[in-house]
Amino acid sequence: MKVLIFPDAERAVARVADTMLSLVRANPEAVLGLATGGTMEPVYRALIARAAGVSFARVTSFNLDEYVGLAPDHPQSYHAYMRHHLFDHLDTDPARLHLPLGNADSPNAEAERYDATIAAAGGVDLQLLGLGVNGHIGFNEPGSSLGSRTRTKTLTQKTRDDNARFFGADEEVPHYAITMGIATIMEAREVMLLATGPHKAQAVANTVEGPVSTFCPASMIQFHRHATVVLDEEAAAKLKLRDYYQIVHPDGEEVDLG
Numbered sequence: 001m002k003v004l005i006f007p008d009a010e011r012a013v014a015r016v017a018d019t020m021l022s023l024v025r026a027n028p029e030a031v032l033g034l035a036t037g038g039t040m041e042p043v044y045r046a047l048i049a050r051a052a053g054v055s056f057a058r059v060t061s062f063n064l065d066e067y068v069g070l071a072p073d074h075p076q077s078y079h080a081y082m083r084h085h086l087f088d089h090l091d092t093d094p095a096r097l098h099l100p101l102g103n104a105d106s107p108n109a110e111a112e113r114y115d116a117t118i119a120a121a122g123g124v125d126l127q128l129l130g131l132g133v134n135g136h137i138g139f140n141e142p143g144s145s146l147g148s149r150t151r152t153k154t155l156t157q158k159t160r161d162d163n164a165r166f167f168g169a170d171e172e173v174p175h176y177a178i179t180m181g182i183a184t185i186m187e188a189r190e191v192m193l194l195a196t197g198p199h200k201a202q203a204v205a206n207t208v209e210g211p212v213s214t215f216c217p218a219s220m221i222q223f224h225r226h227a228t229v230v231l232d233e234e235a236a237a238k239l240k241l242r243d244y245y246q247i248v249h250p251d252g253e254e255v256d257l258g
């Protein structure tokens with residue numbers, strides 16, 4: 001696992017956006033695994049700002065998750081988030097952009113269909129991951145099976161509270177979500193986890209240096225053969241093995257080891 005610590009969130013975000021763009025430049029038919037949440041908003045802004053001359057028309061994408069019960073046109077759905085923050089700003093082909101259907105008649109059947117669709121597309125080349133304060137990835141909450149496939153999950157009160165800021169005062173945060181499973185995420189050929197800000201520091205320490213455990217589902221990426229963790233200094237504050245990581249100094253450049 002490669003750990004990159006940037007002096008500030010802006011540079012960490014730019015690194016993630018650049019990785020995505022390089023992949024699409026190299027392979028215009030890349031399959032991207034996308035994530036939502038506040039952390040990803042500046043990533044998508046940076047991606048759009050740098051995307052001149054790069055076509056996304058043949059890119060396929062799979063998002064990690066969607067709230068159960070929200071239709072694609074619901075303003076708080078992740079479908080709407082993705083359109084608003086990314087898809088509407090690029091030359092994407094809507095037929096190639098996949099998210100679980102939150103208002104499917106059978107969420108469990110939808111989860112199975114979604115997993116099969118990822119496989120049929122040949123799997124994900126690069127999976128982007130945010131990090132829940134409780135160590136979740138996608139909506140794989142603590143206690144999730146490390147071998148799980150895409151399925152429905154009950155959201156913890158903590159996660160519902162954390163995400164309440166995206167919902168109106170009179171709206172209830174859904175109790176369930178369809179999320180790629182941990183094993184599904186681990187099948188991506190590359191994973192890149194981005195965490196920024198002091199509130200993520202403990203979850204980052206548990207993810208990078210803690211035991212691999214369902215208490216922190218993100219810790220499973222320690223087993224991934226091509227995982228990169230991109231952090232700002234604040235999110236890296238609780239790491240103990242700092243000397244072993246690549247620190248990008250304020251005026252410095254990341255060392256490219258190929």
Ligand SMILES: N[C@@H]1[C@@H](O)[C@H](O)[C@@H](COP(=O)(O)O)O[C@@H]1O
Pocket residue numbers: 035036037038039040064065129130131132133136137138139159163
């Ligand atoms: N399902 C998403 C996760 O994929 C995301 O990583 C997490 C962190 O969100 P934020 O970036 O807003 O802290 O939020 C949600 O729960």
